[in-house]
Amino acid sequence: MAKNVMMLMGDEAIAQGAIDAGVSGFYAYPGTPSTEIMEYAQHSKDAAVLNIHRQWSANEKTAMESALGMSYCGKRAMVSMKHVGLNVAADPFVNSGVTGANGGIIVVAADDPSMHSSQNEQDSRILAQFALLPIFEPANQQEAYDMAFAGYELSEKYKTPVMLRITTRLAHSRAGVEMKPRLKQNAMKLPENKRQFVLLPGIARKQYKTLVANQAKFMEEAEKSPFNRYIDGADKSRGIIACGIAYNYLMENYPNGCPHPVLKLCQYPAPKKLIEKLVKETKEVLVLEDGQPMLEESLRGLLDRDVKVKGRITGELPRDGELNPLFVRRALGMADICGAPAPAIVAPRPPAFCVGCGHIDAYNAIKQVVTTGYEDGHVFADIGCYTLAALPPFEVVNSCVDMGASITMAKGAADAGLFPACAVIGDSTFCHSGMTGLLDCVIENSNVVIFILDNSATAMTGGQDSHALGRLEAICKGLGVDEKHIRIVNPLKKNHDEMVQVIKEEIEYKGVSVIIPTRECIQTLGKKNKKGGE
Amino acid sequence: MKSDIILSGVGGQGILSIAAVIGQAAVSAGLHMKQSEVHGMSQRGGDVQSHLRISDKEVFSDLVPHGAADMILSVEPMESLRYLPWLSKQGWIITNSQPFINIPNYPDQKAVIAEIEKQPKHIIINADELAKAAGNSRGMNMVMAGAASLFVDIPQEKMEGAIQFLFGRKGEEIVKSNIAAFRAGREFAQKKRG
Known part of the structure; x- marks a missing residue:
């Protein structure tokens, strides 16, 4: 095999493509199946040497906006997210069509049809169509790589962000990818039109007309595209x-x-x-x-x-x-070819908490309280490993909707008179979209008990660093939660009775309580110990 | 040649190291290869599979089509049965006999083995024990890779070269003990196949 061929997953091919096409910054929040784009960039020696920005953002919206800022300076940016992340980023994403780009922007949306690791299946092409933006959709790993080059070229030619849309299967499948010669990063070059990024109505109306007029050109590009x-x-x-x-x-x-x-x-x-x-x-x-x-x-x-x-x-x-x-x-009207059906004895094997996970101990305490004495209580959960407590043996979770919804749904339920109204959210999810909801609760002194399960990682997606690390207590205080009702506990079996007592006390307190069970994710801890031992 | 393999197991058992060895060997033999894997939620103790496709012609689908797999290679016995709809009529089941029980309704172990034995072509290996006997108690995956290698048309030295390539940076000792486990699996499969 020739020297310039690498075995890459679709996600990795996109990241390597961006690096070779002269990207200056990657922006993202972890989410299956998009996570490996940023992870690849973070591990890439080339990206380190080239001094490419490649740190996680607090959420997809902040990631999209940072990418837009990079583009403002004339440099190439890549922002990647899962399909539901694009909903979070929808405001800047749709408006970026109207501002247009200066340096090229590729927005990677990784969709998850069949919901392998998601709460819905939605097709991001529809959002790009809604925003009137061109879309690239690779059929294989090579195209995923090549489209980084084509994407930036188109983006800069028409000064428009473009979407690169993939699905789970390509994101997580490997094949040989042939590399191209690397392009240099763009030099700093501020927008020629000083009003380009100022979406005041009078300016936005003009820009929007340009975007609409560009549609025919985008289609002309698609007519002659080598990918079609x-x-x-x-x-x-x-x-x-x-x-x-x-x-x-x-x-x-x-x-x-x-x-x-x-x-x-x-x-x-x-x-x-x-x-x-x-x-x-x-x-x-x-x-x-x-x-x-x-x-x-x-x-x-x-x-x-x-x-x-x-x-x-x-x-x-x-x-x-x-x-x-x-x-x-x-x-296609062809006859099925199929092996034998799986025998009836094959039992489903749903995902579960890892052995030794701190969430188990936290939920044991929560479950004991809401099943003995507080049976009317409901637990509004969020997006992360801890959602698994909806399944046996816990079955204690009543909701899981979107990032941050635990706190605000608990607040709405408390407003409606539900008692006790509990929220369970992870540290990373809290920093993604929970803080503003907590502020809502503080403003009204809502009668809620919010558990921030702090495992110091974005665990479900593989243990990426969390923005919350070392800051949770200060954030809650800063948002105005009464210090006496921010309770840090250590979720271990031996502390069960203490946790139960703390939870009961905070349920009885008529106002905003935050309980923070803190113990590092068993997976990230294992990885660190392994590294230290080598 | 073409070799379509479904690798199966439970999240955390490390089936991807097997895919890496066979896939790397295929690449070094100049073959086309696609390999899809499961990331995300199922990795937390759920059922996971990887589709490994090797061919001397271009590979299109990242997924092995139903009824087309030449082999189900499983590190856990019940999981080998989950993917029968993908196995071709001439295909082999090669599975570890040691169950991974993390669910309360895991079926009777003897019944699981009996179901596997109903399949015309199967090899059931106590890979944990073979790995231990080969002096590599953590080498279960390499035993399975060795057993599978017998049914993939790639020279043994390319397979062992892939182990060297993948584990070389961890030191010669690790490479040696992985190759020992690999050979133990291959020999066992050879005896069983006859």
Whole structure:
């Protein structure tokens, strides 16, 4: 194998691509399946030598805004997040379409169809379409790498942020990737138009017109993009549009080449001329998309006339969940190939707390209190390892919605008269989106008990450093929580009775209480001990 | 040649070190390779799998199609059965016999083994014991990689070269004991296959 080929996961290919395409800053908050982009950049010796910024942000919104600031200075930035992270960053993301970019910006959105590690499945292409931004959707690891180059080029040519959208499967799958010669980072170059980033209505109206006018140019770029390929086939009974990774599942089912005309679609806005050609030449069009039926829906139109379009909406493919070779095979009308079913004795094996995890001891205490004496109590939880207490043997968690919702849902429930209203949130999630909710509680002195489970890590995604490290107590005090009702406990079995007592006292206190069980994540501790021993 | 492998186990058991050895060997043999893995929530003690695809032609799908796997390679017996829908009719199940019990409703162990034995082509290995006997009590994964290597058309020296490549920076002792475990697995599989 040639020297300049590396085995990279999709996430890693994106990061290496950005490094080689002259990025000056990576910005991100950890979230499966996007985490490894930043982790790769952090471990990269090249990135260290090139002095590329590569530290975690407090959340996706602050990450997106920092990337915009880097772009303001004329330098290239990459901001990466999972699909639900893009919801958090939606405000700056959508507005960045109106400000436009100065240095190139690539916004990487890693979607999780089938919800392997997420609370919903949503297709980030739709948000990019909403923001009127171009989208790149790689079919493989090589394209993921190459699109960093193409993305920055397009971004700077039209002074617009672009989205790079992948799904879990590509994010976490490895293949050989051929490297390109490295580009230099941009020099500092401030915006020529001093009002470009000032979205006062009078300015924003003008900028928005430019963005709208650019749509035709973005489409023209997609028409001639090397990532979009029209591959003719003799059998015109059907044409196939394969978006991103779906192209692989199509080709997997035709080892000797697809007999039908195929449009491999990896750059948007959807190229109208290429699609028109396919529609004209074939009797019906099958659309393969790993996500929501965005393209299928737009091809059908509201009135569903003229063009025969098949896909997720018509039931050829499942309406939800991740695509795979078998689903695509069925949509192509081929017979199933399948091994034997798994025998009935195979039991489900859901994820669980690690042996020795501090959350176990914290929940043992919480559960004892809310099941003996405070049976009307509810526990509003959040996004992280501690959500697993919704499952046996604890089954003590009543909600898990989005980052930070534990505190604010508990507040709303307390407003409604629920007692006791408890919130459970992790240290990293608290810094991501919990602090503002706590301030709401302080302002009204809401009758809530907030547990900040401090394991000094963003644990579920692999133990990244938490912004909360060493600051939790000071943050709570600073936000105005009464010092007497900030209680630090050590979640160990031997401290069970003490924890139960503290929880009862704080439930009885009519106001904002914060209980902070503090013990380091058993996984990050293990890693550190291992490193120290070597 | 093509070799489609489903690697299975429980989050934390380290199936990815097996994928790394076979994948690295494939790359050094000049073959095409794609390998997808599970990150995130399931790594906390849930069921995890990795799809490893090796071929002398371009590999398209990152996932092994249903009914196409040449091998299910499992470090845990019940987990080997979970992926039967992916196994081809001619495919092998190669599994560790030692259960990882972290759920209250883990099925009867004898019934699990009986189900595996129903499959036409299977090799059940007490990989923990073989690793210990080879002087590498933490080498269960290398025993499994060795057993699997017999069924993948890549020369043994390329496989052992991959172990050298991957573990070399941890020192010669670690490399040696991993190769010893690897060979123990390969020999065991050789005897069983006949």
